[in-house]
Amino acid sequence: MLELTTRHFRYFARLLTKRTLLYTEMVTTGAILHNKPEKFLEYNKEEHPVALQLGGNSPKDLAECAKIGEDFGYDEINLNCGCPSERVQSGSFGVCLMREANLVAECVAAMQNAVKIPVSVKTRIGIDRDDSWDFFLNFVETVAETGCKHWIIHARKAMLKGLSPKENRAVPPLNYETVFKLKQIHPDFKISLNGGIRDLNQAKNILQKTDSVMIGSAAYRTPWILANADCEIFGENAEIKDKSEILEKYIPYAETQLKKGVPPTIITKHLMGLFHGMPDAKKHRVALISRIKL
Numbered sequence: 001m002l003e004l005t006t007r008h009f010r011y012f013a014r015l016l017t018k019r020t021l022l023y024t025e026m027v028t029t030g031a032i033l034h035n036k037p038e039k040f041l042e043y044n045k046e047e048h049p050v051a052l053q054l055g056g057n058s059p060k061d062l063a064e065c066a067k068i069g070e071d072f073g074y075d076e077i078n079l080n081c082g083c084p085s086e087r088v089q090s091g092s093f094g095v096c097l098m099r100e101a102n103l104v105a106e107c108v109a110a111m112q113n114a115v116k117i118p119v120s121v122k123t124r125i126g127i128d129r130d131d132s133w134d135f136f137l138n139f140v141e142t143v144a145e146t147g148c149k150h151w152i153i154h155a156r157k158a159m160l161k162g163l164s165p166k167e168n169r170a171v172p173p174l175n176y177e178t179v180f181k182l183k184q185i186h187p188d189f190k191i192s193l194n195g196g197i198r199d200l201n202q203a204k205n206i207l208q209k210t211d212s213v214m215i216g217s218a219a220y221r222t223p224w225i226l227a228n229a230d231c232e233i234f235g236e237n238a239e240i241k242d243k244s245e246i247l248e249k250y251i252p253y254a255e256t257q258l259k260k261g262v263p264p265t266i267i268t269k270h271l272m273g274l275f276h277g278m279p280d281a282k283k284h285r286v287a288l289i290s291r292i293k294l
């Protein structure tokens, strides 16, 4: 998630859960190809397994960026076909690509040819009036002809005119049934359902009908839910975690980043969700920041 799931948040998330797959923010092909790629692609080795999400619409550029991502050591490359922001619309990528199934297939084929790691697609269930089951299925099946079977589906459509990106994450209704139906029709696809998942109980229910779930906002706002994921979702005999233990582990990381010149707020802001719902949340935050040697 742009400006949320940065490398600093991902390092923190990895202290809470070892098994979940983490995703980068969307990085556009332009950003990678017209700058020093490390500016956008550097991450901490502790983040593995971590997937790089790319935004773009040129098969050649996406293939090149997928290869660069693979060389950086990412575990998966994901193509964004779900973002409705104006900037992305003006570049004709993100969710606009749902109307360009053949082009997406070309992009995915080019990416797959360029790398050995898995390539996945994140999409929605429709766009504007193109919100029928047939439209969605045609998009997925056209792209899947490339051999790409791993789908992350934000279970609501996008509306390009009149809704902000934030509204596009809340106003169009969620429709999990469409995602469940896709899994029924294509049991060989690896389907991850995304949208509106608040906690692990809800995730476990959805997992009866899909292969995985992607948790976005709730993982950021209330990251403590991740602390039980290894045990409750992956069945591991994970040790019991304690919030202060997690913070103790984050402090040396934060200090290293500070020495590299990263501003303190950039490093600490992602931890704030840990205090969500606690009575003295503000006091805890101040205490945390003062613990980090500035």
Ligand SMILES: Cc1cc2nc3c(=O)[nH]c(=O)nc-3n(C[C@H](O)[C@H](O)[C@H](O)COP(=O)(O)O)c2cc1C
Residues within 6 Å of the ligand: 001, 002, 003, 004, 024, 025, 026, 053, 080, 082, 083, 122, 154, 169, 194, 195, 196, 197, 214, 215, 216, 217, 218
């Ligand atoms: C601030 C913000 C930034 C986001 N940036 C991205 C992004 O870069 N790529 C992407 O695929 N989805 C992005 N999303 C959408 C989420 O990945 C997710 O699809 C959406 O929020 C619905 O899932 P949720 O209800 O679990 O949050 C973003 C969401 C938020 C709140």
